[in-house]
Amino acid sequence: MIITEIITEEYRWPRARPITNGLHTYTDVEFALVRVRTDEGIEGIGLGSGGDIWRATIEHLKPLLIGQDPVNVERLWARMWVPKLIGRRGLTTRAISSIDIGLWDIRAKVANLPLYKLLGGYRDSVPTYIAGGYYEDGKGLKELAAEMEENVRLGARAIKIKVGAVPIAEDVERIRVVRDAIGPEVKLLVDANCAYRWYDAVQLARRIERYDIFWFEEPVAPDDYAGHRKLANQTIIPIATGENEYTRYGFRDLIAHEAAAIFNADAKILGGVTEFMKVAALAQANDLDIAPHGSQDIHVHLVAAIPNGLILEYYRENFDPMWGEIYRDTLVLNKDGTVSPPNVAGIGVDPNYDVLKQYRVA
Template identity: 35%
Template sequence: MIKDIRTYKLCYEGINEERDALAVKALAEHPMEIVVTEIETSDGQVGYGESLAYGCSDVVKVTIDKILKPLLLNEDEELIENLWDKMYKATLRFGRRGIVIAGISGIDIALWDIMGKKTKKPIYKLLGGAKKKIRAYITGGYYSEKKDLERLKDEVAYYVKMGFKGVKIKIGGKSMNEDLERLKAVKEVVGDDVRIAVDANNVYTFEEALKMGKELEKLNIWFFEEPIQTDLLDLSAELAKALEVPIAGYETAYTRWEFYEIMRKKSVDIVQTDAMWTGGISEMMKIGNMAKVMGYPLIPHYSAGGISLIANLHVASALGTEWIEMHLRRNDLRDKIFKEQIEIDDGHLVTPDRPGLGYTLREGVLEEYKCKS
């Protein structure tokens, strides 16, 4: 039975100077910020999950503490699907997207962590998967006053040296010509052996995205991620039809219902989703299997803490995806949260065979990175 649910707001300031296009245009950026959910059972098992908390950790924490926790106390922790439905249906009038689904995501991941620990199996095996290594592409090329073209080239050269065969560069935060110059500089470094994708973080209008997409085709760009606002699915479908460069997205969508519309409308060529905000491991598996049925490749998104990265990795292994997203910019909530080191082998993330998520939170980490306010 679920004995207690505890939540922790964690922050890391170290990457605050780097921005994507959305943050540049908003003239603001938040620190790396996550909400960690800790679930304890009556038989002493403890599991951990992570929720989306981009500048909204206070609200995510309150949602879990005041709304979701009372629904789950004294419930059977093994009935994960039933508990997901209970949370979702109890919050229909004010949930279905956003903060509530972010809270459900962290709880769901923690429940799967407990299930793996109880059965002494890694989550990917509980989900029926077999793939042990997933090729990672590295997202970089963030905007920074300290990063000129030479530093950008040095950054990408480091990724290539580590064995990664795909990189993704941020666009949309500078003029189109400036961003194209940045991409040409990256292409000089990686050559023809490494794939280059781009991410506009939803900032373009349809006309801007169409114009940029035509230029990206000339550079043989791998995919064009989140070119326009996620809500504009019909326009995104027009882009996908008009452009040869594949449209990827939308990680900013929530749950199977929204992703069904994305796929039904043919708004993307590549589906991207993330366990920390789409509804957890349970919902991400549903989206991934729906993508298989409808003929779309899925590439898990990643941008926050280590728990969500490993949750995404287990789902990727279960679904047998070819690629997964990874970051290498400084982030203690990824690199210093676990006792164990996240395993990378020749450009691949290695799925752990240890029970549950397969990683143990380092003692004292919840206090060390506790948000100051």
């Protein structure tokens, strides 16, 4: 089998209302794919970030990949990742990630196994939290509480909200309201998206410890390893980070600085499935857990595959107006608040191109 063609596709559609986290506002949903085709008719779907640099990087990499056997993922990763020129960090690494995910989709299809079983098959369903609690126009404490109560009714055993875009006292009140809404048994996670200096993060952490916070995610800038450590040393709340970290080397440095207890590794960012599994093994050797950031569609397999997969991030329909229409089959919560990987060969993502085509932008 050889790779014959690599195609990129990018889509965008508007949200009814913009959503805001600690630092950024999002008016649209962006969705990007890499389609890796082979001479045997097997196509791998890689999930991506899109954009000019992402697209140009994939064009640059095509000559290195076309004509190669897609099953040789380590060989192809090494061909793509040449850190003097491409792939050390940033958008070029994200492009490598997208291709690598597509290669693993092919690999699992060739093996006729769901990806999580090919990678290790540690469990058949994974603990899950619903991500939400964004800042939105017209969304006050009452609306925030209602959102969280709905999450619990859907079966969530854990939920996450955003912090960092308003004064600390206001976020403390938001957290109090959410804890009251979900009760004492549901895990409560908070995510600052790098909004704080370490000393401000300490102020917030100390004031919210009473609300039994499961983790404090991305409290400070990704490269502020010392700030992560200073915060971790002054709070009982576990620190989670890593969604903006790249390759095994970035996570090696997080470990060396004792920066976090939980890694939010993202296969779409750090270097794909190939590199994610190395990060997971590195974390396991240091008794650290992995709780991936972002796309549940790829990460449900990766959390299910490894023994130190802690919990899966899950986005429901209120996050994306196209939820339930992007793919022909959509991951849903089980009654016990877990999510099960698709029991089909590959990743199990089957884009609904008939619906998507009206939103294509590149």
